[in-house]
Amino acid sequence: MGSGNGRGWLLVSAQFLLLGLLVFGPSGGAWTVSDSLRGVGQALRVGGIVAIGLGALRLGRAASVHPAPTAAAVLHTDGLYRFVRHPIYSGVVLLAAGITVTNGGLFALGVFAALTVVLNTKARFEERLLMERFPGYADYALRTPRFVPFPRRR
Secondary structure: OOOHOOOHHHHHHHHHHHHHHHHHOOOOOOOOOOOHHHHHHHHHHHHHHHHHHHHHHHHHOOOOOOOOOOOOHHHHHHHOHOOOOHHHHHHHHHHHHHHHHHHOOOHHHHHHHHHHHHHHHHHHHHHHHHHOOOOOOOHHHHHHOOOOOOOOOO
């Protein structure tokens, strides 16, 4: 994994620490969680879990929590990777958003914001490694959004 090994593990640790704080941290006090908001939160959580699962399934043996590509890694530009470069991270954001909206608290909102910063930093770090490994990654990155599948311009 080279010189980025320590930085990669630091980002992974921060990601899981923030997810733990989001799940087990304090809740309530900032907004009322109505039944409809609870439904939105549940839909976001399910969508996030599905995106994480499909993204990891497509990577197969190359799936790893560490941002450095494994020895088994190949460049995937199909499946969910056709729409976003990091569907697993997108899934984590959806999952975390679902937890946050049903939490009702500012603490969760702050943790969610910090998690999105960590995931963006982790994605940028990973992309540098992917560009070094795969000559076609730069072109793929130019035509494919990082996290949110924006409609393509014609």
